[in-house]
Structure formats: C-alpha cells, structure tokens
Amino acid sequence: MLSEEMSDIAEENLQAHLEIVQEDEEIKSLIKPLHIWITSASAPICYHLIPLLANGEVFGITTEISIHLLDTDQFKQILRGIVMEAEDMAFPLLRSISEHTEIDQAFIEADIIIVLDDVLLNLEVQPLENYIREVNEICQVYAPLIEKNAKSDVKVITSGKTFANLKAIMIRTYGPSIRPENIIAIATSWESTAKAMLARKLNENIADVIVWGNITGSNYIDLSHAKLYGYDCAIWGPPTYPRSLLNMIHDSEWIHSEILSAQSTLSSQVSHCAGMLPAHAVATVLQYWYHDSPSDEIISVGILSEGQFCIPEEIIFSMPVRFLNGNWEVITELEINETTQKVLERLSHELVQVRISCVSCVPILPPMDLFSTLFSLSLPSISFQYFYISPFCTMSCFSPLRAG
Incomplete structure (x- = not known):
C-alpha cells in the first residue's frame, strides 16, 4: 500500500473516531448528574461520605453525580487532597468533584445540600447563647444563597455533631421559599x-x-x-x-x-x-x-x-x-x-425556647455583612466538649437553652 493511500485511510479513521467521541459527548451531556453540595467539607464525615454517595448504592447504578465541596479558604489544601483522592478512585458514576471557597458561588444548581457545619462547643469558655448566635449567622448566609442558586426542589440535610435541629429550623426561617418538607435533620x-x-x-x-x-x-x-x-x-x-x-x-x-x-x-x-x-x-x-x-x-x-x-x-x-x-x-x-x-x-x-432565643438575640445582617461574617467563623470544628442532660433525670434540671 502506498504511503499516500495509508495517509488517506488514517485521516478517514481519525475523522470517524472524532465523530464517535463527539456523539458520545452529546449523549453524555443529555444525562444530567445530581449536583450534591457538602458544606464544611474538610470535616472527617465528608471523607467517609463521598465513597458511599459515588458507589451507586444510594442513588442507583444509572444515576451520575457531581460533588461540590464547600469550605473556607484556610481548608483549600484539604479540599484539593480530597478531590484528588476521589478522582483517583475512578468511580464510574462520579461525573465530577470540585472544591469551592467562594461563598457567593455556593449551591449553584444544587439538587442536594448536606450541611455539616459544627461549632466548637465549650460551655466553660462562653455561654450557649454565643454558640447559638454563631449557628444563626451561618444559616443567615446559607439560606438566601440556597434560594438564589439551588434548584427549586433542592433537598437540604443537616447533620454533624452539634445543633442539627437548630441548623434545619434556621435555614427554614431564613429561606422561606425552600420547601419545608425538603429540610430534614439526621437522627x-x-x-x-x-x-x-x-x-x-x-x-x-x-x-x-x-x-x-x-x-x-x-x-x-x-x-x-x-x-x-x-x-x-x-x-x-x-x-x-x-x-x-x-x-x-x-x-x-x-x-x-x-x-x-x-x-x-x-x-x-x-x-x-x-x-x-x-x-x-x-x-x-x-x-x-x-x-x-x-x-x-x-x-x-x-x-x-x-x-x-x-x-x-x-x-x-x-x-x-x-x-x-x-x-x-x-x-x-x-x-x-x-x-x-x-x-x-x-x-x-x-426546642421552642431555643428557637425563640435564636431569633430574638441575633439581628438580621445586611447581605454584604453576611459574606464577611461567614469567613470570620470557624465553621468546621472537629473536637469539642459536649454537655448533655438526659430527659430521664429530674425534670427541674431542664434549662431553657441547650445545644440544638
């Protein structure tokens, strides 16, 4: 076979290959992945959660997902490490995974939002009201962004080690357009x-x-x-x-x-x-x-x-x-x-008393202050002292405020 003829065949094969690749990309683009946002993504729970979400057992073996990790700039290197490790695991259903530190870009096209934010709870250092105020300020940031950027039927899940109920009700309070049945706390x-x-x-x-x-x-x-x-x-x-x-x-x-x-x-x-x-x-x-x-x-x-x-x-x-x-x-x-x-x-x-205290003690912040407030908070806190009183002890021991 002459070299010129071989070149023509190679050119034809290359063109056919490019057409197949383009067709595959077009088909893939029609499959919309679930967009999952995880806040305070540097926390250990996120590290264990990603493989569970990406292995196909949660959403099904035909549902692709895109995971977005959100945290403050000081945890950027941790987020990059998590992204690289997840990519190396080559989950077939994981369309993409990315880190985010720009709060105004949070929750874009979100189908699911998993709120993991914890606060450092140590009642020997400061009173509980201060921690409640901190959680409130975080939710004042998140809720308007969820309303603005997420999909209308977004599911919001609050978890973590502290204030699971409080985070859920505050997101509901500051995000009235979010469907109430789509906001839950994990027990x-x-x-x-x-x-x-x-x-x-x-x-x-x-x-x-x-x-x-x-x-x-x-x-x-x-x-x-x-x-x-x-x-x-x-x-x-x-x-x-x-x-x-x-x-x-x-x-x-x-x-x-x-x-x-x-x-x-x-x-x-x-x-x-x-x-x-x-x-x-x-x-x-x-x-x-x-x-x-x-x-x-x-x-x-x-x-x-x-x-x-x-x-x-x-x-x-x-x-x-x-x-x-x-x-x-x-x-x-x-x-x-x-x-x-x-x-x-x-x-x-x-819980009624905690909600009343939370709403009454924290002023509504202007939009520009919300973003600066978030980055002034230590959102992902891994260790803390936990104070707990069983509901089976004497009823007079209940205080009007306790960790949510």
Missing part, C-alpha cells in the same frame, strides 16, 4: 448506636428504635415499638414474624440502668465518632428518600412539626417517618403512652 446515628447496644445484649438485630426530640441535644430513645426477628425463644415463627423487644428482655432493671440512663454514653459515642457513623446515616436516609424505606421499618428524622403527637408547630423535631415515592410521611398511627407524651412535651418546650 439515624442515634438509632444505629442504640440498636448496636441492644444487639450486643441479645445477639440479634433490632428494628424500630425511635429517637424523639433534639437530635444533638436532649432526646428520648423510645423502645416501646422496638422489635426483633428470629429470636431464640419458646415460640418461633417465620423470619418476618416480629417479637416485642421489651417482652423479650425480662431484665427490666437492665433496660432502665443501661439503656434509658445511658443517654450520655450514647451521646459521647455519637459526638466523638470519627465520621463513618454519621456518613452512613446520611447515605442511608438519602437512599430511602430516593428509593423508599422498607415498608415495615421506622426511621427517625428531624422534620418540621405540623402538630403531630401534640408537638408544637414550626419546630424541627425528630419523630418516626417512612419514605415512599420520593417523599416522607409521619407514622401518626403509632400509639404513644402517657410517659412518652410527657417527655415529648418537655423536649418540645426546650
């Missing part, structure tokens, strides 16, 4: 920790443990609806046959001494975790949100109350829900005993 870490403690006692998996109230503050772990399956006892049933947890634990003293009074222990475990537990909690809730939760399973989520279970309206309160068809619904058919109802009243009062 699944508490569920998992409580279930693990019970499983170690019974050597069986536990279901339907409910977390009521203030997720990262005073809450109530309700075992009255908890179930276990396949328990080795006198009466057996099929694998789907549930047994009441409280009926299977005959040592009632253990229940009260080890579980109900172990709230502070659980709090310490959740607040000092390295990031795997809350990352798994966020991924699990997102998976249920997009693909439904098991029909017989109860999930605890902090949501905007509409008066269910006599809980006051317009506060974020953790309560039992199920996810179905891309939405959630409160499981209002659950029977609540008198003891639980009294505890819910106490927890509701506390």
Whole structure:
C-alpha cells in the first residue's frame, strides 16, 4: 500500500473516531448528574461520605453525580487532597468533584445540600447563647444563597455533631421559599448506636428504635415499638414474624440502668465518632428518600412539626417517618403512652425556647455583612466538649437553652 493511500485511510479513521467521541459527548451531556453540595467539607464525615454517595448504592447504578465541596479558604489544601483522592478512585458514576471557597458561588444548581457545619462547643469558655448566635449567622448566609442558586426542589440535610435541629429550623426561617418538607435533620446515628447496644445484649438485630426530640441535644430513645426477628425463644415463627423487644428482655432493671440512663454514653459515642457513623446515616436516609424505606421499618428524622403527637408547630423535631415515592410521611398511627407524651412535651418546650432565643438575640445582617461574617467563623470544628442532660433525670434540671 502506498504511503499516500495509508495517509488517506488514517485521516478517514481519525475523522470517524472524532465523530464517535463527539456523539458520545452529546449523549453524555443529555444525562444530567445530581449536583450534591457538602458544606464544611474538610470535616472527617465528608471523607467517609463521598465513597458511599459515588458507589451507586444510594442513588442507583444509572444515576451520575457531581460533588461540590464547600469550605473556607484556610481548608483549600484539604479540599484539593480530597478531590484528588476521589478522582483517583475512578468511580464510574462520579461525573465530577470540585472544591469551592467562594461563598457567593455556593449551591449553584444544587439538587442536594448536606450541611455539616459544627461549632466548637465549650460551655466553660462562653455561654450557649454565643454558640447559638454563631449557628444563626451561618444559616443567615446559607439560606438566601440556597434560594438564589439551588434548584427549586433542592433537598437540604443537616447533620454533624452539634445543633442539627437548630441548623434545619434556621435555614427554614431564613429561606422561606425552600420547601419545608425538603429540610430534614439526621437522627439515624442515634438509632444505629442504640440498636448496636441492644444487639450486643441479645445477639440479634433490632428494628424500630425511635429517637424523639433534639437530635444533638436532649432526646428520648423510645423502645416501646422496638422489635426483633428470629429470636431464640419458646415460640418461633417465620423470619418476618416480629417479637416485642421489651417482652423479650425480662431484665427490666437492665433496660432502665443501661439503656434509658445511658443517654450520655450514647451521646459521647455519637459526638466523638470519627465520621463513618454519621456518613452512613446520611447515605442511608438519602437512599430511602430516593428509593423508599422498607415498608415495615421506622426511621427517625428531624422534620418540621405540623402538630403531630401534640408537638408544637414550626419546630424541627425528630419523630418516626417512612419514605415512599420520593417523599416522607409521619407514622401518626403509632400509639404513644402517657410517659412518652410527657417527655415529648418537655423536649418540645426546650426546642421552642431555643428557637425563640435564636431569633430574638441575633439581628438580621445586611447581605454584604453576611459574606464577611461567614469567613470570620470557624465553621468546621472537629473536637469539642459536649454537655448533655438526659430527659430521664429530674425534670427541674431542664434549662431553657441547650445545644440544638
């Protein structure tokens, strides 16, 4: 074959290859990825969360995602390291991952926003009101940007180690156009920790443990609806046959001494975790949100109350829900005993007082001051001292303000 003829064939092959590449790019451009924004992305939870979001189990094996990591400029090198490592893992469904430090460009085209911001909580240094003010100022920055830049049906999830409920209600307060049903706080870490403690006692998996109230503050772990399956006892049933947890634990003293009074222990475990537990909690809730939760399973989520279970309206309160068809619904058919109802009243009062204090003590900042305020805050705080009072101690110990 003559060299000239070979050149013509090579040119033709190159042109055919370019046309195929262009066609593939056009097809790829028609597939719109989910845009996921993560705030305070230098926190350890983000490091564990990215593989869970990108492996296809959360959103499905056909859904591509783009992850946007947001943090202040001082954590830029950490964000770059996370981006490089995620790119090297070559997740097929991860369309792109990028770092962002320009706050005015935050949440552009966001489908999902995961708010991880924590504050350094040390009540020996300054009063709780100061920390509440700091959280409020952060939310004053985020909420208008979410309204301006994110998609109209954006889902906002608040997590982290401090003020999960408060962050959710403040974003709702300062972002009134954000759909209230799309703002939730994650309580699944508490569920998992409580279930693990019970499983170690019974050597069986536990279901339907409910977390009521203030997720990262005073809450109530309700075992009255908890179930276990396949328990080795006198009466057996099929694998789907549930047994009441409280009926299977005959040592009632253990229940009260080890579980109900172990709230502070659980709090310490959740607040000092390295990031795997809350990352798994966020991924699990997102998976249920997009693909439904098991029909017989109860999930605890902090949501905007509409008066269910006599809980006051317009506060974020953790309560039992199920996810179905891309939405959630409160499981209002659950029977609540008198003891639980009294505890819910106490927890509701506390959250109402925190919200009133938060709104009344912090002035609304002008737009230009909002951006400068955010960068003056130490947003991602990894370690802190956590002060917790169990709802099972004397009721007079409840103060009007406590970590949200």
